[in-house]
Amino acid sequence: MNRPWLDLHSTDTRASLYLRAASKRKITGSSLPAAGLRCFIRVQPGNLAAYRKLCHFTDNGRLPGTYPHVMAFTLQLQLLTAHDFPFPLLGLVHLHNRIEALRPLGGIDGLRFSVHADNLQPHAKGGTFDLVTEAEDGLGLLWRETSRMLVRGLQLDGQPAEPANTPAHPLPEATRWYADSDIGRRYARVCGDYNPIHLSVASAKVFGFPRAIAHGMWSAAMALAALGxxxxxxxxxxxxDFHKPVRLPSEVILSASEPGPAGELRLDGHAGLLHMAGRWAVR
Structure with a gap:
């Protein structure tokens, strides 16, 4: 597809984007806009240091594999809150996240990001689409992320895809950590994702959650850092793949395959509650 692009000198402010998101509560269409957004975004050293500390990444001179997601977050917001985007931001549910690191993420002062939406598909609870984010340096494509988002209540023709498989065999415990009651607010301050379901009991209840829940990308980052x-x-x-949300506060257990070119992982709560399952592989 010869996709049209809108090149930005800078993104809009997060405050203005959240105001735009709050004003849209209904689905207004059933097709995705063709155009994407592009913008050069610089690494903010203070923010990077805070992210490493929050998610337990060591400072090895490379960007954590999940950090370009943070760099591109405001650009993603701008796409998802644009006037021609048919789905309300506050109703989206993050189902799946795939990151591809094509080369080492070292020696980076800034990256040219592109963001677009694609692959609208029926789902048992509505419909899904892929939010695709790519980052380039002077040598070309460096990093790609595909986030599958659920739009509840969307009606599309076709048969829903089969649900994702989870590891069928036991995995050895790698580590465990405690997700305390304010981790949602601390992650939001570093990464800019102020979705009310993550911030407090009161704000989460407005959206049907009995307690605040941890950001899925915080859990994914913690897992990637712990796997080392x-x-x-x-x-x-x-x-x-994100399954049951991590309600705050709670302890979670990360289990994973042995180190190698490919492996599986899962993040469980107590009483057999599966929060997240995933895999890694050499590309």
Whole structure:
């Protein structure tokens, strides 16, 4: 597809984008806009240091594999809150995330990001689409992320896809951590995702959650950081499916395959509650 692009000198402010998101509560169409957004975004060293500390990444001179998601977050917001985007931002549910690191993420001052929406498909609870984010440096494509988003209540023709498979065999425990009651607010301050379902009991209840829940991308980042040398430094794919949300506060247990070119992981709560399942592989 010869996709049209809108090149931006800078993104709009997050405050203005959230105001735009709050004003849209209904589905206004059933097709995705063809155009995408592009913008050059610089690394903010203070924000990067805060992200490493929050998600337990070591400072090895490379960007954490999940950090370009943070860099591109405002550009993603701008696409998802544009006047021609048919779905309300506050109703979207993040089902799946796939990250591809094509080369080592070292020596980076800034990246040229592109964001577009694609692959609208029926789902048992509505419809899904892929939010595709790519980052380029002077040598070309460096990093790609595909986030599958659920639009509840969307009616599309066709048969829903089969649900994702989870590891069928036991995996050894790698580590566990405690997601405390304010992790949603601390992640939001670093990463800019102020979805009310993550911030407090009161704001989460407005959207039908009995307690605030952890950001899925915080759980994914914590898992990637904890796996360390399990996952190669570059030329890898790391993907996760989000299942039951992590209610705050709670303890979670990360289990994973042994280090190698491919493996599986899962994040469980107590009493058999599956929060996240995923896999990694050399690309």
């Amino acid at each position: 040398t399990h996952v190669p430094a570059s030329k890898y794919v790391f993907e996760v």
